[in-house]
Amino acid sequence: xxxxxxxxxxxxxxxxxxxxxxxxxxxxxxxxxxxxxxxxxxxxxxxxxxxxxxxxxxxxxxxxxxxxxxxxxxxxxxxxxxxxxxxxxxxxxxxxxxxxxxxxxxxxxxxxxxxxxxxxxxxxxxxxxxxxxxxxxxxxxxxxxxxxxxxxxxxxxxxxxxxxxxxxxxxxxxxxxxxxxxxxxxxxxxxxxxxxxxxxxxxxxxxxxxxxxxxxxxxxxxxxxxxxxxxxxxxxxxxxxxxxxxxxxxxxxxxxxxxxxxxxxxxxxxxxxxxxxxxxxxxxxxxxxxxxxxxxxxx
DNA sequence: AAGCGGTACAACCGCCTCCCC
DNA sequence: AGGGGAGGCGGTTGTACCGCT
Numbered sequence: 258x259x260x261x262x263x264x265x266x267x268x269x270x271x272x273x274x275x276x277x278x279x280x281x282x283x284x285x286x287x288x289x290x291x292x293x294x295x296x297x298x299x300x301x302x303x304x305x306x307x308x309x310x311x312x313x314x315x316x317x318x319x320x321x322x323x324x325x326x327x328x329x330x331x332x333x334x335x336x337x338x339x340x341x342x343x344x345x346x347x348x349x350x351x352x353x354x355x356x357x358x359x360x361x362x363x364x365x366x367x368x369x370x371x372x373x374x375x376x377x378x379x380x381x382x383x384x385x386x387x388x389x390x391x392x393x394x395x396x397x398x399x400x401x402x403x404x405x406x407x408x409x410x411x412x413x414x415x416x417x418x419x420x421x422x423x424x425x426x427x428x429x430x431x432x433x434x435x436x437x438x439x440x441x442x443x444x445x446x447x448x449x450x451x452x453x454x455x456x457x458x459x460x461x462x463x464x465x466x467x468x469x470x471x472x473x474x475x476x477x478x479x480x481x482x483x484x485x486x487x488x489x490x491x492x493x494x495x496x497x498x499x500x501x502x503x504x505x506x507x508x509x510x511x512x513x514x515x516x517x518x519x520x521x522x523x524x525x526x527x528x529x530x531x532x533x534x535x536x537x538x539x540x541x542x543x544x545x546x547x548x549x550x551x552x553x554x555x556x
Numbered sequence: 557a558a559g560c561g562g563t564a565c566a567a568c569c570g571c572c573t574c575c576c577c
Numbered sequence: 578a579g580g581g582g583a584g585g586c587g588g589t590t591g592t593a594c595c596g597c598t
Contacts, residue, residue, distance in 0.1 A: 273566070273592090295583065311584075312567070347586055362587070363565055 270304040274313050278303055282310055283318050291319075316359045323355035327364055335361055336369060 274282075285301045291314055294307035303310065316322075327335070331353060338349040346358035346365075353361065 271568075293583090306568095307583080308569090308585090309567075315585095316566075344587065358586075359566080366588095367564055 268304060269306050269309075271309075274305075274317075278305070279313070279318060282313060286314060286318075291315075312359075316357045319357075321355055322357060322360075324360075327356075327368075331356070332364075332369065335365060336373065339365060339369075 281301050281303055282297070285297060289300075291311075294311040297303065297307055297310045298305055305313075334353065335349060338352055342348050344362075344365075346362040350356055350358040350361050
């Protein structure tokens with residue numbers, strides 16, 4: 258007797274999630290908190306496998322997720338981090354707490370890959386990312402850019418990890434109201450744009466009612482951009498990176514096309530900077546306020 | 557106006573890692 | 578210490594939408 262399959266094919270529903278399912282999932286998580294995903298389908302009656310529930314939550318329903326266009330800064334940060342970490346989307350996503358790994362992965366595959374190919378030409382860009390030997394940006398420039406982005410990421414990360422500022426990512430069972438609002442919002446949209454009657458809907462679903470209506474998001478998004486513009490103006494003139502790096506350490510950031518043992522060191526260093534550098538808390542406090550406001554706008 | 561191709565993104569699949577017994 | 582199971586992760590696919598011809 259093997260292990261009970263987590264995704265028992267028989268009787269399980271696949272395909273797009275319906276609003277009803279979302280509501281059931283969210284209300285369950287409101288009560289019990291995320292985790293113990295195996296118990297979720299059993300306790301909720303959802304005909305979904307535990308993985309599917311977890312994925313739906315983490316990629317879509319979780320509070321604090323920012324949707325829509327990626328900002329320039331986010332884009333650059335992703336590019337830098339991808340160069341550093343390779344296709345470790347979860348690790349990259351941890352530096353952009355409002356984005357999911359899936360989102361980042363999709364964005365990379367659909368936008369950035371092509372963009373970088375265009376910019377750098379096929380020679381200097383490989384499937385893994387940059388080949389830094391041929392990278393056109395000089396090391397100094399690149400370090401400065403990275404430094405700026407790291408400052409941003411640091412703040413975002415500390416916000417996400419800070420209990421009082423966190424938008425509820427921690428595993429506390431309470432505090433998922435924003436998620437409910439999220440659902441309510443989506444439901445409104447869904448009511449406004451009800452799905453076309455599916456002629457051959459044998460998946461049991463109702464098509465893809467959830468596709469974000471891009472035009473109807475314009476107001477929200479402009480607000481988001483407003484708040485991020487402050488982000489953009491963030492002055493990162495301190496040279497944390499160059500000051501805290503020995504030449505050897507700095508070299509770690511140079512050649513990166515394939516994750517290897519060194520890379521763990523890189524990640525550790527990166528995280529060290531993100532967490533340890535408390536010298537710029539003044540700026541960070543400003544940013545925290547901005548971000549809090551931003552969250553208030555999002556949800 | 558219709559058809560077609562490209563793009564974006566949600567969701568699935570299968571492997572891997574970590575934790576618990 | 579070893580095995581089993583749950584959760585996590587990255588790659589890939591399916592499909593709806595959009596713009597161009």
